[in-house]
Amino acid sequence: MPTPTASARLADARLYLCTDARTTRGDLAAFADAALSGGVDVIQLRDKGIEARQELAALDVLAEACERHGRLLAVNDRADVAHAAGADVLHLGQDDLPVPAARALLGPDVLIGRSCHAEAEVDAAAVEPGADYFCTGPVWPTPTKPGRPAPGLDLVRHAAALGTPRPWFAIGGIDLGNLPEVLAAGARRIVVVRAITEAPDPYEAAAALARTIRRAEPSPA
Numbered sequence: 497m498p499t500p501t502a503s504a505r506l507a508d509a510r511l512y513l514c515t516d517a518r519t520t521r522g523d524l525a526a527f528a529d530a531a532l533s534g535g536v537d538v539i540q541l542r543d544k545g546i547e548a549r550q551e552l553a554a555l556d557v558l559a560e561a562c563e564r565h566g567r568l569l570a571v572n573d574r575a576d577v578a579h580a581a582g583a584d585v586l587h588l589g590q591d592d593l594p595v596p597a598a599r600a601l602l603g604p605d606v607l608i609g610r611s612c613h614a615e616a617e618v619d620a621a622a623v624e625p626g627a628d629y630f631c632t633g634p635v636w637p638t639p640t641k642p643g644r645p646a647p648g649l650d651l652v653r654h655a656a657a658l659g660t661p662r663p664w665f666a667i668g669g670i671d672l673g674n675l676p677e678v679l680a681a682g683a684r685r686i687v688v689v690r691a692i693t694e695a696p697d698p699y700e701a702a703a704a705l706a707r708t709i710r711r712a713e714p715s716p717a
């Protein structure tokens with residue numbers, strides 16, 4: 497069977513994890529392996545303080561794990577690092593590089609995602625040329641992104657009402673306990689940080705989230 501393209505894997509993705517390099521714990525490889533075995537579809541390295549050289553070293557570790565599990569590797573913010581790491585995905589916020597500039601650097605094969613925090617940003621990202629997916633958040637205020645106001649479930653409902661074929665994810669404060677509210681608002685893909693990075697058992701945490709999302713999907717006609 498041919499290997500699915502990155503776009504096809506993104507379309508199938510339901511659970512997206514952002515993690516730091518776990519430098520103090522020193523367990524990035526084992527952590528990534530557990531999360532991917534549990535059902536994470538995309539792993540992004542999001543470590544805001546890290547130097548580019550250390551970022552590349554951590555991305556090497558994640559790339560090996562993603563390759564072994566057939567999942568997508570994402571880089572946050574930096575197109576140069578995404579290129580150097582051979583990443584599948586670059587994630588851009590509203591204040592990061594514009595999509596056309598990133599696309600010009602990365603070529604057609606790397607997927608590009610966008611963060612959205614307001615209805616107008618969602619409307620734009622759903623049709624923005626060169627973008628492959630978008631995220632809506634924060635759904636709840638979160639210590640992972642301090643100071644960012646939360647547009648909440650209303651923005652999730654707004655994205656769902658668009659009925660866009662472009663994949664989109666809800667992010668911010670999501671855990672197994674409140675996931676049913678996110679699903680009820682119409683999301684079918686989520687991004688989490690603490691729900692897996694701080695879980696005592698990352699495999700179980702990922703598996704429970706993935707199971708809950710997949711269960712919410714309408715059964716085929």
Ligand SMILES: Cc1ncc(COP(=O)(O)OP(=O)(O)O)c(N)n1
Binds near residue numbers: 589590
């Ligand atoms: C998958 C995903 N969604 C949203 C974000 C947030 O991006 P941004 O708004 O640029 O904030 P930082 O993460 O860069 O602090 C993300 N990184 N990944």
Ligand SMILES: Cc1nc(C(=O)O)sc1CCOP(=O)(O)O
Binds near residue numbers: 611639641644667
């Ligand atoms: C990195 C990030 N971006 C957000 C956005 O709204 O774009 S919310 C967020 C943090 C999500 O972390 P947690 O799952 O620990 O709440």
Ligand SMILES: [Mg+2]
Binds near residue numbers: 589
């Ligand atoms: Mg950013």
